[in-house]
Amino acid sequence: xxxxxxxxxxxxxxxxxxxxxxxxxxxxxxxxxxxxxxxxxxxxxxxxxxxxxxxxxxxxxxxxxxxxxxxxxxxxxxxxxxxxxxxxxxxxxxxxxxxxxxxxxxxxxxxxxxxxxxxxxxxxxxxxxxxxxxxxxxxxxxxxxxxxxxxxxxxxxxxx
Amino acid sequence: xxxxxxxxxxxxxxxxxxxxxxxxxxxxxxxxxxxxxxxxxxxxxxxxxxxxxxxxxxxxxxxxxxxxxxxxxxxxxxxxxxxxxxxxxxxxxxxxxxxxxxxxxxxxxxxxxxxxxxxxxxxxxxxxxxxxxxxxxxxxxxxxxxxxxxxxxxxxxxxx
Numbered sequence: 001x002x003x004x005x006x007x008x009x010x011x012x013x014x015x016x017x018x019x020x021x022x023x024x025x026x027x028x029x030x031x032x033x034x035x036x037x038x039x040x041x042x043x044x045x046x047x048x049x050x051x052x053x054x055x056x057x058x059x060x061x062x063x064x065x066x067x068x069x070x071x072x073x074x075x076x077x078x079x080x081x082x083x084x085x086x087x088x089x090x091x092x093x094x095x096x097x098x099x100x101x102x103x104x105x106x107x108x109x110x111x112x113x114x115x116x117x118x119x120x121x122x123x124x125x126x127x128x129x130x131x132x133x134x135x136x137x138x139x140x141x142x143x144x145x146x147x148x149x150x151x152x153x154x155x156x157x158x159x160x
Numbered sequence: 161x162x163x164x165x166x167x168x169x170x171x172x173x174x175x176x177x178x179x180x181x182x183x184x185x186x187x188x189x190x191x192x193x194x195x196x197x198x199x200x201x202x203x204x205x206x207x208x209x210x211x212x213x214x215x216x217x218x219x220x221x222x223x224x225x226x227x228x229x230x231x232x233x234x235x236x237x238x239x240x241x242x243x244x245x246x247x248x249x250x251x252x253x254x255x256x257x258x259x260x261x262x263x264x265x266x267x268x269x270x271x272x273x274x275x276x277x278x279x280x281x282x283x284x285x286x287x288x289x290x291x292x293x294x295x296x297x298x299x300x301x302x303x304x305x306x307x308x309x310x311x312x313x314x315x316x317x318x319x320x
Contacts, residue, residue, distance in 0.1 A: 039199045068256045096228045
């Protein structure tokens, strides 16, 4: 398994959908792109900004639930990609695992500083090199960041 | 504490926001109205329709997490209303409690057939009699149901 960092979220302008970018920390620096829901994108962005919501949002509730049960999230694993769908799981401190969507897993991993692991098989199949496969200047450009900000503004407070 | 049933969700046309209606099961039949987020309204509506999503959505993840930990949701309690905000908690099978928003609690209660309890104090403060306090014909009218259907259609599949 390869450890990844959350590179960020970009907006697929064609599909008007958020895309989660995960980058492997090894020298190869490959990236996988995961299309996720708007709400999950918000849940990830809020955690990245360490925004403290006035009330526990759904992913905060999961973190609180685990704490109450004296359990913690050890890692989030993205094991497979099948028909374009990424299959992920939470690994808990008692060794048990629970299937989840990658977006829920990443929203929880950021809140708990848990590592996110992706199988080599997934990277071999879906990994891209952002410098060559993506228009790197566009991905990191101000217009791209502005597009994400615009997107965040379309979300209503009550979506969170 | 008074046991309630989920009467449904209506749309507050002024605020374009979903309102969760909970009705006490006693003879009084009072109702409390809780303004909730669009996503949580979807999570409640999907569970009411027993729609099986192709992948575990966030509240399904919570249910699966509890199962994996050999824990269950005993009840959801709505204890207080403070500054218009309802304060709720999950009560788990080991007796522990976790603070939550009422919308998350109800989304979980429906998925697990757990009772929802509301304190008498909340009903005394916020309870209404739908036959006299609400325009009952409007609340249950076809136009109201159509408004909720329209609202559901504004949600994108990836919101769920």
